Amino acid sequence: MTDHGDERSRSARRTDSAGVRSRARGTLLGLACGDALGRPVEFRTPAAIEAEYGRVTEMLGDGTYGKPPGTVTDDTEMALCIARSLVERERFDGADVARRFLAWYDSGPFDIGLTTADSLALVREGTAWEDAGRRVWERRAEGENAGNGSVMRCVPYALAYRETPDRLAEVSRASSEITHADPRCTAGCALLNEVVRRLVRGEADTEGVVSDALSAIDGEDRVPDELWTRVAGLPAETDPETLGYSGYVLATLESGLYHGLTADSFEEAVVEAVNEGDDADTVGAVTGAVAGARFGVESIPDRWAETLEERGELLRLADRLLEIAPETT
Numbered sequence: 001m002t003d004h005g006d007e008r009s010r011s012a013r014r015t016d017s018a019g020v021r022s023r024a025r026g027t028l029l030g031l032a033c034g035d036a037l038g039r040p041v042e043f044r045t046p047a048a049i050e051a052e053y054g055r056v057t058e059m060l061g062d063g064t065y066g067k068p069p070g071t072v073t074d075d076t077e078m079a080l081c082i083a084r085s086l087v088e089r090e091r092f093d094g095a096d097v098a099r100r101f102l103a104w105y106d107s108g109p110f111d112i113g114l115t116t117a118d119s120l121a122l123v124r125e126g127t128a129w130e131d132a133g134r135r136v137w138e139r140r141a142e143g144e145n146a147g148n149g150s151v152m153r154c155v156p157y158a159l160a161y162r163e164t165p166d167r168l169a170e171v172s173r174a175s176s177e178i179t180h181a182d183p184r185c186t187a188g189c190a191l192l193n194e195v196v197r198r199l200v201r202g203e204a205d206t207e208g209v210v211s212d213a214l215s216a217i218d219g220e221d222r223v224p225d226e227l228w229t230r231v232a233g234l235p236a237e238t239d240p241e242t243l244g245y246s247g248y249v250l251a252t253l254e255s256g257l258y259h260g261l262t263a264d265s266f267e268e269a270v271v272e273a274v275n276e277g278d279d280a281d282t283v284g285a286v287t288g289a290v291a292g293a294r295f296g297v298e299s300i301p302d303r304w305a306e307t308l309e310e311r312g313e314l315l316r317l318a319d320r321l322l323e324i325a326p327e328t329t
């Protein structure tokens with residue numbers, strides 16, 4: 001290669017690494033923005049949201065939970081636990097993540113899922129982090145055993161493990177199992193993180209990324225049929241009229257991926273998602289992570305980002321997650 005060629009490839013790498021950094025920052029800040037925009041209208045119907053607010057396009061105070069504008073919920077708080085642990089331990093350490101989840105739970109958060117609370121209560125009593133989620137899952141009935149509480153927090157792993165997809169899938173599943181052991185939840189985390197990993201690396205096209213990610217994580221036939229069927233046609237074959245916005249993990253994944261991958265901008269993606277109400281903060285968080293990974297941090301409106309107390313830490317953590325090179329075996 002000539003010197004000029006070296007120059008060109010160095011410059012291409014610099015450009016690429018700036019893009020990766022922007023998309024990594026967009027992933028974490030996007031998650032928090034979607035969470036905070038959706039928080040005031042969680043549990044509302046679209047009609048009730050329209051009657052009270054018209055259309056939610058700004059960070060609102062009060063509403064559900066009665067908090068100031070830009071207040072994030074468990075989705076962002078638990079993602080922060082994971083990101084801080086990864087940065088400090090420089091690898092996935094399930095016991096450390098579980099300890100941080102428990103410390104957060106013991107701080108008295110205003111929003112926590114039932115499955116998460118039950119699992120962390122077992123951890124507090126001495127159950128190993130590997131077993132807690134499974135024990136809770138085994139005593140829960142179908143219909144209340146596959147919530148979105150692990151999918152909502154999992155994306156920091158996609159930044160740290162962006163070069164090692166097999167290990168990313170493993171840690172995504174293991175981290176889910178601390179609280180959510182249902183195969184739809186564990187595979188859902190692996191799927192979302194594989195999609196985000198591809199978007200952050202700048203390799204993905206929005207049409208093919210979900211089906212490619214599904215194929216990539218489907219080793220040893222571990223993607224449940226129900227998950228495969230529900231998301232394989234995303235986004236082109238999805239009818240937006242059929243999307244759900246509940247706390248069911250597959251509804252959240254489908255809607256978050258759909259809005260994140262089809263909107264023309266970060267803002268449009270998150271606004272469309274949260275105005276559907278129901279589990280608005282979590283669908284907003286997943287949508288925001290996907291759209292932030294796709295469009296980069298510059299696409300996130302300043303008027304939203306500047307309301308977030310956690311903004312500076314989220315950006316610093318995103319940068320640090322790109323620097324660590326976790327174990328690959």
Ligand SMILES: [Mg+2]
Pocket residue numbers: 073074075111281282
């Ligand atoms: Mg929440």
